[in-house]
Amino acid sequence: MNTDFNRVVSRLCGVAVCAALLTSTAIAREKENPLESARQVKTDVAGLKVPAQILVDVWGIPHIYAGNEHDVFFLQGFNAARDRLWQIDLWRKRGLGLLAKDFGLAYAEQDKALRLFLYRGDMNAEWAAYGPKAKTYAEAFVAGINAYVADVRAGKRPLPIEFRIAGTMPEPWAADDVVRIRSHGLTRNVASEVKRSLVACAAGLEADRFRVKLEPTWTTKVPDGLDPCSVPKAVLAAYDLATRPVAFSQPKDRHAALAHDPDKYLTEADQQRDTIGSNNWVIAPSRTATGRPILANDPHREHSVPSLRYIVGLNAPGLSVIGAGEPALPGISIGHNGTIAFGLTIFNVDQEDLYVYELNPQNPNQYRYGNGWEDMRVVHEKEQVKGEADRDLELKFTRHGPVIFADEANKRAFAVRSIWFEPGTSAYFGSSDYMTAKDWNGFLAAMRRWGAPSENQVYADTRGNIGWVAAGKTPRRANYDGLMPVPGDGRYEWQGFLSLDDLPKAYQPKRGFLATANQMNLPADYPVSERKVGFEWADGARWQRIVEVLGANSKVTLADAMDLQNDDTAMLGRRLVKLLQPLSSDDANVKKGLELLKPWDARDAADSAAAAVFEVWIANHLGPVLLKTTAPKAADMIAPEASSISAIVAYLESPDAALGSDLAAARDQVLRDSLGAAVADVAGKLGPDPSTWRWGRLHVAKFDHALIPLADKATATQLSVGPLAFGGAANVPRAATYRRADYQLISGASFRMVLDVGNWDASRTINTPGQSGDPFSGHYRDLAPLWATGQYVPLLYSRAAVEAATAEAITLTPR
Numbered sequence: 001m002n003t004d005f006n007r008v009v010s011r012l013c014g015v016a017v018c019a020a021l022l023t024s025t026a027i028a029r030e031k032e033n034p035l036e037s038a039r040q041v042k043t044d045v046a047g048l049k050v051p052a053q054i055l056v057d058v059w060g061i062p063h064i065y066a067g068n069e070h071d072v073f074f075l076q077g078f079n080a081a082r083d084r085l086w087q088i089d090l091w092r093k094r095g096l097g098l099l100a101k102d103f104g105l106a107y108a109e110q111d112k113a114l115r116l117f118l119y120r121g122d123m124n125a126e127w128a129a130y131g132p133k134a135k136t137y138a139e140a141f142v143a144g145i146n147a148y149v150a151d152v153r154a155g156k157r158p159l160p161i162e163f164r165i166a167g168t169m170p171e172p173w174a175a176d177d178v179v180r181i182r183s184h185g186l187t188r189n190v191a192s193e194v195k196r197s198l199v200a201c202a203a204g205l206e207a208d209r210f211r212v213k214l215e216p217t218w219t220t221k222v223p224d225g226l227d228p229c230s231v232p233k234a235v236l237a238a239y240d241l242a243t244r245p246v247a248f249s250q251p252k253d254r255h256a257a258l259a260h261d262p263d264k265y266l267t268e269a270d271q272q273r274d275t276i277g278s279n280n281w282v283i284a285p286s287r288t289a290t291g292r293p294i295l296a297n298d299p300h301r302e303h304s305v306p307s308l309r310y311i312v313g314l315n316a317p318g319l320s321v322i323g324a325g326e327p328a329l330p331g332i333s334i335g336h337n338g339t340i341a342f343g344l345t346i347f348n349v350d351q352e353d354l355y356v357y358e359l360n361p362q363n364p365n366q367y368r369y370g371n372g373w374e375d376m377r378v379v380h381e382k383e384q385v386k387g388e389a390d391r392d393l394e395l396k397f398t399r400h401g402p403v404i405f406a407d408e409a410n411k412r413a414f415a416v417r418s419i420w421f422e423p424g425t426s427a428y429f430g431s432s433d434y435m436t437a438k439d440w441n442g443f444l445a446a447m448r449r450w451g452a453p454s455e456n457q458v459y460a461d462t463r464g465n466i467g468w469v470a471a472g473k474t475p476r477r478a479n480y481d482g483l484m485p486v487p488g489d490g491r492y493e494w495q496g497f498l499s500l501d502d503l504p505k506a507y508q509p510k511r512g513f514l515a516t517a518n519q520m521n522l523p524a525d526y527p528v529s530e531r532k533v534g535f536e537w538a539d540g541a542r543w544q545r546i547v548e549v550l551g552a553n554s555k556v557t558l559a560d561a562m563d564l565q566n567d568d569t570a571m572l573g574r575r576l577v578k579l580l581q582p583l584s585s586d587d588a589n590v591k592k593g594l595e596l597l598k599p600w601d602a603r604d605a606a607d608s609a610a611a612a613v614f615e616v617w618i619a620n621h622l623g624p625v626l627l628k629t630t631a632p633k634a635a636d637m638i639a640p641e642a643s644s645i646s647a648i649v650a651y652l653e654s655p656d657a658a659l660g661s662d663l664a665a666a667r668d669q670v671l672r673d674s675l676g677a678a679v680a681d682v683a684g685k686l687g688p689d690p691s692t693w694r695w696g697r698l699h700v701a702k703f704d705h706a707l708i709p710l711a712d713k714a715t716a717t718q719l720s721v722g723p724l725a726f727g728g729a730a731n732v733p734r735a736a737t738y739r740r741a742d743y744q745l746i747s748g749a750s751f752r753m754v755l756d757v758g759n760w761d762a763s764r765t766i767n768t769p770g771q772s773g774d775p776f777s778g779h780y781r782d783l784a785p786l787w788a789t790g791q792y793v794p795l796l797y798s799r800a801a802v803e804a805a806t807a808e809a810i811t812l813t814p815r
Contacts, residue, residue: 038806044815045078047147054079056808059793060771060779063313063322063802070140072316073330075812077144080310080327081170084773085152086162087306088145088328089170094246095181100391101384102168106254111383112393113241116402117183121423126179129424131433131449135175138432141330142173149173161775165707165715166248178329178429182420183242185427186276186453188351189536190239190416191269193485194231195637196220198266200484201229203633210623210631211270211638213647214483214535215520216528223480225487226356230407233262235354235414238404240265245302249709270644271730271737276301276747277518277538278345279565279733281546282458282466287512289555293460293757296561297334297343298749300735305703305721305780306773309334309751311765311795313802321435322760322797324751324767326428333431334753336763338797339438340461341755345516347470347503349454350534352418355400355488359411367398367413370490376403400488415488419473422497425451440467440507447471448500456516462758468514469505470521474498477532502531513550517543517733539646541571541731561754562764566790567733572649573602573614576622579652580675583668589676589683592690593617597675604734606696606727612686615695615729617678618645619740625674626651629666630658645731696725698743699736701788703769703781721769721781724788734790750787753795760797 035055050067052075057063062079066072080088093099097114099107119126127135149170151157163169192212199208200222214220222228237260249257278299285291301308312332313322323335334343357367366373377397382390396403400417407413419425434446434457443459447469450457454472459465475482475494486492504523506514518538522528549564550556577597585591593613600610623644627635630651638644652667659666686693702722705711711719726745728734736748756762769784770777786793796802 034803035806035809038809041808041810042813043810044813045147046150046815047074047143048812048814050814052812054810054812055802055806056810057796057802057805058807059783059805060777061311061313061795062771063796064315065799066316069316069319070136072314072319073137073140074144074147076312076314076330077141077146078148078812079144079312081145081148083771084306084310084327085148085160085170087773089149090246091184091328092173092177092181093171095184096177097383098171099246101386102166103248104386105388106258107246108383108385108391110241110246110258112395113238113404114183115381115393116238116395116404117242117418117420119180119182119421119423119426121421123176125423126426129449129451130179130426130430131446134429134432137330138175138178138429142175142178146172160773161715162705162707165711179426182418182426185420185425186346187243187269187272188349188418189482189534190352190354191236191266192536193354193483194233194235195266195270196484197226197228197231198233199634199637201231202637203631207631207634207638210627210634210647210651211644212273212536213650215537216522216526216535218481218528218535220481220483220535223484223486223492225489225491226485228484230356230410230412231354231414231485232405232407233266234260235405236265237262239416245304246706248706253709273348273536273538276346277542277735279515279517279542279546279735279749280343280345280456280458281513281515281550282343282460282468283550283556283561284466284508284512285464287550287554287556289557290756290759292759293341293464293466294556294558294561295336295341295343295458295460295466295755295757296565296753297345297458298565298735298752299334299344300737300748301750302747303701303703303745303750303768305705305719305769307750307767307769307771309767311751311767311771313797315799319436320797322795323753324765325431329429329431331432331435333428333435334751335435336755336757336760336797337435337437338462338760340443340459341757342434342443343458343753344455346518347454347456347472347516347521348518348534348537349472349474350482350532350536351452351454351473351475352416352420353400353475353482353492354485355398355415355417355492356485357398357413357415357488359406359413361411364406364408365396368489369399374399398488414485417494419452419475422451422473424449425473427452440465443467444469444500444505456518456521458514458516460755460757465508466514467505467507468516469500470503471500474503474531474533481532481535483535498531498533503533511551515543515546515550517546519543539572539731541646542733542735544571545569545733558754558756558762558764562752562790562792564733565749565752565754566728568604568727568729570602570604570614570729570732572618572645572731573600573604575649575653576614576618577602579667579671583671585672585676587672587676589679590672593675593679596690604695604727604729604732606694606699606725608695608727609690609693611695611727612693612698613675613678613682615699615738615743616682617675619738619743620681621674621678622670623648625677626670629660629670694725695727699726699729699738699745700724700743701726701736701745701784703784705775715775718775721784724784726788752787752792754792755795761794761801763795763797764792765795766792
């Protein structure tokens with residue numbers, strides 16, 4: 001029995017699972033053919049060129065072995081359909097605006113909104129933007145999906161239960177579908193532009209400092225020609241529909257489920273600064289216990305079942321990569337190829353603007369541009385609607401982008417300009433270019449073509465080199481900063497895009513490691529006025545804790561890296577607790593809050609009573625109390641947002657005259673009043689006895705499939721995973737953002753990866769709740785308990801290690 005493998009497994013899983021796994025792998029290793037212990041499946045596939053194999057390991061990770069490049073991407077598509085057909089089929093239908101065809105008239109407006117954001121440019125330029133093999137990869141991938149879909153439609157393979165619940169069938173793909181869809185990409189600051197306008201109208205632009213802290217230090221102003229009060233609160237209704245997930249409900253509830261609530265939408269969009277992000281770091285050999293680089297990445301996105309990401313190994317002559325990507329795209333975006341390793345987090349480039357137009361009173365399809373009127377481009381498309389006659393969709397576009405709102409009474413229109421409408425900006429598809437690079441220069445060459453989303457890409461290779469590069473299509477704004485809507489009359493235009501050389505990067509840093517966590521990481525001497533990359537970043541708390549831990553450890557192990565990904569230390573908590581230290585109170589609730597928080601170690605642990613009080617305090621009480629004192633006219637717009645906590649903490653540390661003449665007394669009163677309210681709130685939820693309070697009683701992970709509202713009771717139970725008690729929060733390394741209404745997890749690190757660069761089989765990973773999209777597969781939910789307790793599974797790379805851990809061997813032959 002391989003003792004190294006045993007130690008890996010023992011570190012990673014529970015006793016019962018380990019015992020079974022070690023026994024099975026021992027037997028497998030002792031056999032002449034270790035695959036004999038795996039379940040054997042044989043199938044023929046139309047379109048496959050030569051025989052191939054998919055080895056699914058005991059954790060549900062498929063490792064594809066093909067005889068040529070076409071077949072490996074063909075089988076990646078085939079396998080994605082085998083494991084995640086409902087998810088990828090809905091991805092396509094949503095992205096192309098084809099929902100009403102399957103789900104009825106209620107989805108017609110969402111279809112219209114989605115079609116506004118499709119790429120409609122030159123497809124030759126689009127494919128060329130991703131590198132020389134992008135189109136052939138996509139064509140093979142789509143052919144694999146279609147081979148599986150054809151068999152399902154012909155009754156040769158089973159129809160997944162989700163289609164039976166929804167009453168639909170999967171549809172075939174075209175290669176262009178993969179890249180034309182843009183609305184699955186991460187959005188930027190257009191919602192913040194609208195919110196800033198609403199705040200400026202209600203309370204003056206100065207009040208917006210409580211909503212978001214601008215970095216680097218920057219003072220914005222209302223653009224010439226813009227009346228902030230002219231921006232309607234509901235201006236982004238179509239944008240919301242185009243970028244939200246598909247919601248299902250019973251017919252009686254459908255209108256409410258699909259309605260646009262501007263207050264809710266704007267609040268949730270603001271929260272994404274901290275909730276939609278990631279951590280990554282890379283450590284040089286000089287600072288690791290192994291003498292090899294370590295690369296770690298845990299991207300933070302909305303939690304879902306199936307998981308957003310899918311781990312896969314792709315092997316063919318000249319190609320061997322493993323890691324995670326999005327199941328509807330070929331290749332991987334986070335992982336390694338045996339020579340280099342790569343991982344990403346969002347680098348917060350401002351990639352979109354909202355334009356405001358004056359309409360011609362005589363012609364609503366003309367808008368003022370320069371000294372005259374310019375025609376909108378009007379496109380008519382047919383939309384199929386289940387149970388209804390086809391509808392005509394009228395889509396309007398200005399020179400900047402799609403018209404998303406028309407204010408007919410005031411003769412105004414609003415359009416979004418986004419990098420999505422430029423070639424090469426299909427989200428994450430550019431990873432098909434860099435995943436085969438063999439050195440830093442090759443990696444940078446691919447990064448020069450990278451469009452979206454804008455990323456902090458970290459790099460390591462087997463020669464011991466490490467690096468970081470910020471990449472993404474970055475508008476050059478010469479005479480404005482992108483922080484508010486602007487008139488669309490020609491005064492505010494993008495002057496092309498910054499090049500990769502205009503963005504920061506680092507290679508072989510002296511301190512021996514690099515880390516990013518969506519924080520503002522432009523160098524101190526960066527020419528911000530000339531290159532207005534962006535001013536709205538995630539709070540630096542996650543990054544500060546990561547750097548604190550890495551800087552104190554000169555011999556980092558893989559276990560250390562895994563522990564850091566699950567670290568729940570709240571740097572913002574430390575800062576607020578420091579402000580509480582001099583306080584006292586006779587109020588019972590305030591007194592109890594101070595007793596819990598003053599000695600608190602600032603860890604958002606699942607078993608911590610203090611963490612429960614702290615998170616309830618900052619989520620729903622501290623902001624509202626402060627804003628009612630300092631900016632009452634903006635309080636209802638700003639105070640409830642969890643994302644504003646960064647700006648609020650900074651203000652409390654350095655208050656100004658907005659708090660009155662006695663700053664210290666006023667601040668202390670805000671702290672007492674809000675903390676007392678938070679303690680009362682926790683008592684109402686968890687009972688009067690603080691000894692029973694636990695953050696994990698409030699903060700739970702539950703994965704509910706979108707189709708649960710349409711399923712019968714028994715099936716709905718099968719579609720759900722959890723609840724699981726969970727530590728962490730939005731602004732700690734163990735990112736775990738919650739709904740403020742009930743503290744249930746909504747986003748965070750569903751996928752984590754720690755790579756031992758060069759000793760690849762020692763690398764670790766986790767996905768949640770499981771790899772499979774089939775609710776009746778063991779791999780639908782098997783990884784969730786490991787994920788919730790900070791455990792990992794091996795990310796195996798060598799063929800021998802994969803074979804030893806194979807649970808299912810699928811042999812595929814050409815039909």
